[in-house]
Amino acid sequence: MMHTTHDDNPITKERRDRFLKRQSIxxxxxxxxxxxxxxxxxxxELLGPFxxxxxxxxxxxxxxxxxxxxxxxxxxxxxxxxxxxxxxEGAFQGGGMGEVSASKIAGALGLAxxxxxxxxxxxxxxxxxTGGVRLQEANLGEAVVAEIHAEIIALRRKVPVIGVINGMVxxxxxxxxxxxxxxxxxxxxxxxxxxxxxxxxxxxxxxxEFDASDKHLIWSLMGGEQRYETGFADALIEDxxxxxxxxxxxxxxxxVPTRHRxxxxxxxxxxxxxxxxxxxxxGPGLRHIWPKGETQ
Amino acid sequence: MSATTSLSSxxxxxxxxLADKAQPVNxxxxxxxxxxxxxxxxxxxxxxxxPDPQNRFPRAxxxxxGLEEGWTLAHHVREAISADRSGTKRPIIAIVDVQSxxxxxxxxxxxxxxxxxxxxxAYATARMAGxxxxxxxxxxxxxGGLLAHGDQAHRLLALDDPQVVIQAMRKxxxxxxxxxxxxxxxxxxxTIIPMAYDIRQFAKLxxxxxxxxxxxxxxxxxxxxxxxxxxxxxxxxxxxxxxxxLTSRLNNPDAKVHRAAxxxxxxxxxxxxxx
Amino acid sequence: xxxxxxEYEAKGSLTRRAHVxxxxxxxxxxxxxxxxxxxxxxxxxxxxxxxxxxxxxxxDRFFARFGRAARVEINDFGAxxxxxxxxxxxxxxEARS
Numbered sequence: 001m002m003h004t005t006h007d008d009n010p011i012t013k014e015r016r017d018r019f020l021k022r023q024s025i026x027x028x029x030x031x032x033x034x035x036x037x038x039x040x041x042x043x044x045e046l047l048g049p050f051x052x053x054x055x056x057x058x059x060x061x062x063x064x065x066x067x068x069x070x071x072x073x074x075x076x077x078x079x080x081x082x083x084x085x086x087x088x089e090g091a092f093q094g095g096g097m098g099e100v101s102a103s104k105i106a107g108a109l110g111l112a113x114x115x116x117x118x119x120x121x122x123x124x125x126x127x128x129x130t131g132g133v134r135l136q137e138a139n140l141g142e143a144v145v146a147e148i149h150a151e152i153i154a155l156r157r158k159v160p161v162i163g164v165i166n167g168m169v170x171x172x173x174x175x176x177x178x179x180x181x182x183x184x185x186x187x188x189x190x191x192x193x194x195x196x197x198x199x200x201x202x203x204x205x206x207x208x209e210f211d212a213s214d215k216h217l218i219w220s221l222m223g224g225e226q227r228y229e230t231g232f233a234d235a236l237i238e239d240x241x242x243x244x245x246x247x248x249x250x251x252x253x254x255x256v257p258t259r260h261r262x263x264x265x266x267x268x269x270x271x272x273x274x275x276x277x278x279x280x281x282x283g284p285g286l287r288h289i290w291p292k293g294e295t296q
Numbered sequence: 297m298s299a300t301t302s303l304s305s306x307x308x309x310x311x312x313x314l315a316d317k318a319q320p321v322n323x324x325x326x327x328x329x330x331x332x333x334x335x336x337x338x339x340x341x342x343x344x345x346x347p348d349p350q351n352r353f354p355r356a357x358x359x360x361x362g363l364e365e366g367w368t369l370a371h372h373v374r375e376a377i378s379a380d381r382s383g384t385k386r387p388i389i390a391i392v393d394v395q396s397x398x399x400x401x402x403x404x405x406x407x408x409x410x411x412x413x414x415x416x417x418a419y420a421t422a423r424m425a426g427x428x429x430x431x432x433x434x435x436x437x438x439x440g441g442l443l444a445h446g447d448q449a450h451r452l453l454a455l456d457d458p459q460v461v462i463q464a465m466r467k468x469x470x471x472x473x474x475x476x477x478x479x480x481x482x483x484x485x486x487t488i489i490p491m492a493y494d495i496r497q498f499a500k501l502x503x504x505x506x507x508x509x510x511x512x513x514x515x516x517x518x519x520x521x522x523x524x525x526x527x528x529x530x531x532x533x534x535x536x537x538x539x540x541x542l543t544s545r546l547n548n549p550d551a552k553v554h555r556a557a558x559x560x561x562x563x564x565x566x567x568x569x570x571x
Numbered sequence: 572x573x574x575x576x577x578e579y580e581a582k583g584s585l586t587r588r589a590h591v592x593x594x595x596x597x598x599x600x601x602x603x604x605x606x607x608x609x610x611x612x613x614x615x616x617x618x619x620x621x622x623x624x625x626x627x628x629x630x631d632r633f634f635a636r637f638g639r640a641a642r643v644e645i646n647d648f649g650a651x652x653x654x655x656x657x658x659x660x661x662x663x664x665e666a667r668s
Contacts, residue, residue, distance in 0.1 A: 029593055046568040049590040049602055053564065056557050060488055062572040064618045064646050066594040067602060073565065091595030099490070103561035110562070111569050133439060135474050138464040140490040142439055143503050143545065144558060146416075146447035150542045153420040153448075174443050180413030195409040195440055196399050200469065204399035205355060221404045232407050262410060262417040265370045272364055272406065277353045280402045 022240040025166045026190060030089035031072045033127055033166065036241045037085055037248065038076035046073045047104060055098050057137050066092045069100040073108045078123060079249040084112055087127035090169035096134030097175060102144035109151035109161075116158035123252050124155060126163045126182065131197065132173015145174040152181045160184055160256050162248060165191035165224065165233075172197050180262050184251040185233040186244065191224035193232065220283030229287045231261070306435035306459075306513060307359065307393030311344040313521045314391065314528075318342075321372065327351055327359075328368045332386070335529060341376045343369055344391040345445060355400035361441045362398035366411030369445060373418035377425050385427040387532045390419065392446040393435030396466065412444035419448035428535040430528055433495075434513060437462045450535045451505035451544065453527060457513040460495045467493060489554055502551030505531055505544070573620045577613040577630050581606075581640035589665035592658045599647035599655060601662040606642040617647040625652055633659045641666070 025033055035043045047053045049067035058065045070092035074085045086105045088095045097105075105126070112124045133141040152161050163182035165171045170192030171179050179185055179193055187193065196204075198212035211217060220226055228236035235251065237243045271290060275281070281289060308329065315331040323330050327348035332339045347359040356362025373388060380386055397408060423429045431446030433454040442462065446452065454460050464470070471478045485492035489500050499507045508527050511520045538544070545551060546559055585605040592600040606612060611634060615626055629652050637659075647655070 044571070046565055047561065049600070050588060050604065051564065053557075053561060057488060057490065059572065059616075061484065064572055064594055064616050064648055066600060066646060067590070067644070075569075089593055089595075091593045091598065099555070099557050100561055103558045104565065107562040107565040111565060133464045135464055135470055136491070138470075138491045139462060139498060139501060139503075140555065140558070142443070142464050143447075143501070146443055147542050147545075149413075149416050149443065150420055150448060153417055154424065154541070174439060176409035177413045177416060177440070177443055180407075180410040181417060193409065194404050195397055195412060196404065201399045201401070201404060203469070205401065210401050210404075221401065230407075232410060260417070262370075262413040263421075265367055265374060265414060265418075268410070268414070269364070269367045269371060272367065275402075275406065277402055280405070283405060286405060 022238070023242070024239050025188070025241055025244060026168060026239050029091070030087035030127060030129065033241075034072050034074045034085040034087040037125065037245055038074065038078060038083065039080065042076035044075050046075065046108070048072075053100055053104075055100050055137065057098065057140070061136055063136060069098060069104070070095060071101040071104040073104050078125070078245070078252070081123060081252070082121070083123040083125060084108055085125045085127065088129045090129035090167050093134055093136070095130035095169050096132065096136075097130060097141045097145050098134040098137040099140040099144055101134070102141055102148060106144055106147040106151050109148065109155050113151065113155045113158065116155065121159050123159060124161050125248060126161070126178070128163050128165050128171040128175055128179055129167040129169045130171055130173070130175045131169060132175050142174060145178070148178055149181055152178065156181070156183045156256065156260065158256070160252060160254065162186065162251055164244065164248075165193055166244070167191070170194070181260070183257055183260060184235070184254070186235045186237060186247055186251070187224035187228055187233040188237060188239055189224045190239065191227070192218065192222045193224075193227050194222040226283050226287075229292055230290045231292045305347060307344040307391055308346040309514065309516075310391050310393070310432065310434045311342055311346070313516060314389070314525060315342050323368050323372060325364055325368050327356060327362075327365055328372070330372045335525060338384075339386045341372070341386055341388045342391060343372060343389070343445075345369075345394050345441075353398065353402065355403060356398040359393065359395045360398040361394050361396075361412065361415075361444055363403055363406055363408050363411045366408070366415045366444055370414040370418040373415075373422050377422050377427065380427070385425060387428040387430065388419070388422050389528060390429070390431045390446045390449060392431055392433045392437045392442065394438065394441030394445060395436055396438045397440035397444075412440055415444035416448050419445075423448060423450055423541070426539070428532045428539075430531050430535070432524070432528060433460055433462060435459060438466065439464045450539065451531045452503060453506045453508060453531060454495055454499070454504055455511050455513045455524075456495065456507045456509040457511070459513065461493050462495065462498050463493055500550055501554050502548045503545050505534075573617050573623075575615040575617070575623055575626055577615070577627065579611040579613070579630075579634040581609055581611050582638040583640070585639045585641050585666055587666050587668070589662045591661045591665065594646045594648045597649055597651070597654065599645055599650045599658055601658045602644040603662045603666045604642045606640045608640055611637075611639065611641045611643065613643040613645065615645040615647060617645075619647070619649050628652075629655050632656070637663050
């Protein structure tokens with residue numbers, strides 16, 4: 001039996017077609033994400049799998065290394081302009097930063113800076129899917145993360161450094177500081193951004209204060225939408241590559257911000273002084289007192 | 297005084313020793329101490345995190361680097377940058393003894409990641425503005441705390457002492473997360489240098505400018521304090537001759553052996569950068 | 572971690588190289604390159620010890636069909652034989668395309 005459905009309504013059909021054409025970023029691997037972000041045909045990977053720049057430390061600990069150590073560095077174009085994507089593969093060792101993986105990022109940022117200094121601007125984009133420092137490389141991972149921070153702070157004076165938190169692993173540990181240093185931060189609702197992992201917070205603060213199995217609580221504190229609504233991120237996008245490409249280009253077009261959020265010291269000291277730790281706001285409550293769009 | 301209490305006050309001990317008669321700057325927080333010491337006629341800004349059992353944020357009472365601590369450090373570093381804009385850039389010394397970052401629900405909600413980013417940003421900005429920035433590690437220097445307060449220095453110095461520990465995570469937690477025993481971690485640290493908790497092993501990585509030996513880290517007599525001051529002054533002079541960024545941590549003999557991969561990655565990236 | 576090495580006769584050569592997969596839980600990466608030798612050489616690094624025979628069976632079946640001279644590297648983090656076969660076939664298809 002035939003029947004007409006709402007699907008024939010032109011507005012709904014267009015929306016449905018767009019929904020079906022959506023390409024999920026979350027479902028992609030890091031390399032595919034980098035390929036999908038860059039203009040078609042422009043992707044060129046540096047230190048790719050066949051260069052075999054692996055971790056020198058993991059095999060010593062009986063852990064199988066990955067040929068690219070979990071970071072993809074790719075040059076190409078974004079909207080016709082030179083860009084370099086540094087994409088972390090969250091499936092390998094939880095995206096943990098080791099000596100090589102972190103050095104790929106720090107090194108690429110340094111080369112981008114050199115290019116900017118000689119009048120060849122290049123847009124740096126970091127795809128942050130990482131638990132922080134790779135514990136199996138501890139102090140070297142940490143040292144090179146510090147070098148990433150140094151590179152970003154220098155580079156972002158010349159060109160906006162854009163971070164994207166685009167997956168289920170989230171962005172934690174020393175790499176959450178990296179996110180905090182970016183000129184612009186793009187998040188998905190599924191993202192999480194926080195210095196400390198939920199399990200560690202539960203361990204240190206106790207389950208009454210923080211229950212790591214309470215997903216609602218976690219996302220209300222550190223989830224993508226919460227971070228965007230309280231001014232810790234600049235764009236909240238749906239899980240779609242073309243939305244990401246568009247957002248990256250429009251953020252890049254804004255140029256270097258007059259002041260980065262990590263430089264907004266007086267404002268944040270004032271805001272914290274007005275909070276009573278004995279009667280703190282909850283996630284939704286914070287959105288009223290620390291609204292988005294006022295942190296840079 | 298228990299061992300733990302005296303350990304967690306190493307920051308205060310060394311801050312007071314190095315600040316000597318200098319009047320502390322009013323930071324508004326008991327947990328952040330700042331002073332402009334006078335060394336050989338030159339003004340040197342010292343900063344440290346110390347325990348504050350009355351901290352209004354309960355998770356930052358034992359020398360942790362919490363929300364207000366990060367932003368306050370940032371403020372006082374930037375204050376020095378502003379004040380010295382048209383004059384001599386005073387050296388800035390981070391005295392590092394940080395139990396960890398603060399962990400808690402409020403810390404999470406209110407963006408402790410950005411607070412630490414602000415501190416790191418301020419130190420790096422001072423470094424780039426021409427201030428010699430030095431970190432002196434006198435106690436614990438765990439991950440987030442060190443990234444925010446010390447790691448952006450031109451040069452890292454540490455006291456050679458068993459309780460001077462630089463690491464990514466507390467041993468018990470690291471054991472849990474990597475599914476090993478503490479004994480297994482200790483064993484690994486003997487051959488895998490980046491995993492060691494021993495400062496002498498750490499020194500082999502080429503990240504430290506100097507490991508200062510022969511100093512009583514808990515109760516230094518005047519002559520040892522003077523020596524540490526002298527080593528810091530020497531580091532400052534070295535920076536003034538050779539400022540640069542953090543690349544001194546790569547261009548040294550230890551790094552060439554134990555950070556060979558860090559160097560090779562950069563070299564090969566540079567080779568492949570242009571088609 | 573175990574490292575296993577295998578060698579197979581080759582009946583043809585490869586012109587392209589290919590890479591698939593990630594070293595994630597239950598997954599593996601495969602690198603295939605032309606070898607310039609008359610045989611195919613395989614190196615497997617696996618996080619799960621004691622499955623040499625299973626690897627041999629999977630690789631025997633694969634090379635019976637694939638048969639090209641290649642250098643194959645596998646970095647495995649506990650994938651099932653089915654996943655290993657899938658990745659090998661994905662890599663082979665990419666290398667032949």
